[in-house]
Amino acid sequence: MSTEITELLYVTREPAWAPWAVQYFFLIGLSFGSFLLTLPGIAFGRETWRPLGRAALLGALACGLVAPVALLSDLNQPGRFLNFYLHPAGSSWMAWGAFFIPAYVGALILYALVALAPDFAAAAMSGGPLAPVRRLLSGPARPRLLAVLGLVTLTAAFTVALYTGVEVMVVRARPLWNTALLPWQFVATALAGSIGLALLLARFALGLGPEIDALGNRLLALAALVVVALGAAWFALAFLQPTGPEARALAQVGGSSRWFTSAAWLGGATVAALVVAVVRPVGTGWLTGLLALNAAWLFRWTIFVGGQDMPKTGAGLYAHPLALGPEGFLGIVGTAGLFLAVVVILTTLVPWSGSAEVARPSTSLVGA
Amino acid sequence: MTASRRDFLRSLGRVTAGAPVALAAGVAPALAEAAPVHHWAMVVDVAKCIGCQACTVACIHENRVPENAFRTFVTTWEVAEADRISTAVLPRLCNHCDAPPCVPVCPVGATFKAAGGEVLVDADRCVGCGYCVQACPYDARFINAETRTADKCTFCAHRVAAGLLPACVETCVGGARIFGDLADPKSTVSKLVTERAKDVRVLKPEEGTKPNVFYLGLDERFASRVDAVPTLWHPAAERV
Numbered sequence: 172m173s174t175e176i177t178e179l180l181y182v183t184r185e186p187a188w189a190p191w192a193v194q195y196f197f198l199i200g201l202s203f204g205s206f207l208l209t210l211p212g213i214a215f216g217r218e219t220w221r222p223l224g225r226a227a228l229l230g231a232l233a234c235g236l237v238a239p240v241a242l243l244s245d246l247n248q249p250g251r252f253l254n255f256y257l258h259p260a261g262s263s264w265m266a267w268g269a270f271f272i273p274a275y276v277g278a279l280i281l282y283a284l285v286a287l288a289p290d291f292a293a294a295a296m297s298g299g300p301l302a303p304v305r306r307l308l309s310g311p312a313r314p315r316l317l318a319v320l321g322l323v324t325l326t327a328a329f330t331v332a333l334y335t336g337v338e339v340m341v342v343r344a345r346p347l348w349n350t351a352l353l354p355w356q357f358v359a360t361a362l363a364g365s366i367g368l369a370l371l372l373a374r375f376a377l378g379l380g381p382e383i384d385a386l387g388n389r390l391l392a393l394a395a396l397v398v399v400a401l402g403a404a405w406f407a408l409a410f411l412q413p414t415g416p417e418a419r420a421l422a423q424v425g426g427s428s429r430w431f432t433s434a435a436w437l438g439g440a441t442v443a444a445l446v447v448a449v450v451r452p453v454g455t456g457w458l459t460g461l462l463a464l465n466a467a468w469l470f471r472w473t474i475f476v477g478g479q480d481m482p483k484t485g486a487g488l489y490a491h492p493l494a495l496g497p498e499g500f501l502g503i504v505g506t507a508g509l510f511l512a513v514v515v516i517l518t519t520l521v522p523w524s525g526s527a528e529v530a531r532p533s534t535s536l537v538g539a
Numbered sequence: 540m541t542a543s544r545r546d547f548l549r550s551l552g553r554v555t556a557g558a559p560v561a562l563a564a565g566v567a568p569a570l571a572e573a574a575p576v577h578h579w580a581m582v583v584d585v586a587k588c589i590g591c592q593a594c595t596v597a598c599i600h601e602n603r604v605p606e607n608a609f610r611t612f613v614t615t616w617e618v619a620e621a622d623r624i625s626t627a628v629l630p631r632l633c634n635h636c637d638a639p640p641c642v643p644v645c646p647v648g649a650t651f652k653a654a655g656g657e658v659l660v661d662a663d664r665c666v667g668c669g670y671c672v673q674a675c676p677y678d679a680r681f682i683n684a685e686t687r688t689a690d691k692c693t694f695c696a697h698r699v700a701a702g703l704l705p706a707c708v709e710t711c712v713g714g715a716r717i718f719g720d721l722a723d724p725k726s727t728v729s730k731l732v733t734e735r736a737k738d739v740r741v742l743k744p745e746e747g748t749k750p751n752v753f754y755l756g757l758d759e760r761f762a763s764r765v766d767a768v769p770t771l772w773h774p775a776a777e778r779v
Contacts (some may be wrong), residue, residue, distance in 0.1 A: 246666050
């Protein structure tokens, strides 16, 4: 006997995490990936990685400084952020994150200051209105300290990656989030996005030539391959394990054309970045960079906004149109604007491209 | 006087009798230790619910629930089977679970299990992060747009403390909602849960949350996420 049930009366629940959350997870992921990208060239003195590493350091700093602002903005009571430290609850991954984020950002700033100290010294010699500030931040090259700080920051970066992934993964009530692959997907898309960001910053903020594209695109192709493999594994698990979490998630998003459009776009952008990076690795960094960034952002949008579109008890999908105010569109634009402002400040204050190479004698100690 | 109210008042009497004397003698801590522990619960007899939403309205008025948010709601479906069409209803509220997923995720300990088993929110401590809203499998929580903190059904803890029934129970036209103390074996809720154990269901048992809201006569098809043609209602979207 066929039965048709029609929901006559139920209510839409507003999403608890606004697009600010998407921005936070996007930016902190980019900062994490960018920092990893700095390690060979900056912390361990691999010369071939150095230009890309410097662009990545700019990205790691800018994203790392803006991400906590986005996170704070997603709180409905941002003025009470001190409660994270006054009443921490050890059972909550979010509570641990409140300690991991400042540890990571603090270590990253220290790492960057030590890495850039010789550049500040060289730039301070040339005078100008910023010379006093640069003199204050200047210092000799300290390769051993830099390596140690790199490892300390790496540890802190891993705690951030761990908490951001697990914090979302443990939410059993949202099948789309509650899969063991999710933290790995966050990491893989963050790595791809951060390589894309480094390629864009190298070209447009640091004025480096297209020769940097070869290394960047090679890495990007690898990261994109991992993203595609993880996506394929997710769908494979969903089909092969009918009672598994991935199958639960797919069953819930099955009727959502919006979700499938986002997922298809995400897959398309990743594959396109992969193909372009492999077929034409030089001179295309701006394009592969944009594609990778787009995919990294869209992955988080699909997970967070798409995940909250699904009622936990009701039928169908919640209709959550993007609000135009600070809680929606303006929040996204505002975060992007803040990121650009920080990049402008950092590129004004820090001698990223010119003086760094002027100071080669002092930094040659870290050479391979 | 309904059975729910009668046994509810009886169980309150067990706590408050003798309290003034004890307090006067300066033995309040001893009293606190000796006080019987409640285990508040609700039984919803679905067959008695007429879907009038009086509970929804009473809750909104009692708890000043803002627009677009509900602490309790009666979901209503049309069920078409062969040539028969019927209506199904399901009053929903926080299940005040014994294994609440919302409690461990709260980063500042603002969400907690009270002594009587109610899951409550310390609105002065809550940072409004929304993590508990995500973790609740029943969509029973929301961020209050006015207080900017997590909000949910409290079993009307303020009324219960004053010896009153929760507003939804008080107003229920058909007497479908029965509130009481599971720790008292003589209470109606205890008797219903034990004597009609075969008929008793909880929502989403697969989540392992051990709810304290029990349903009598609940069709299994409505216990979890319902496979239905959706008609979600968004009050503010309909305002002209």
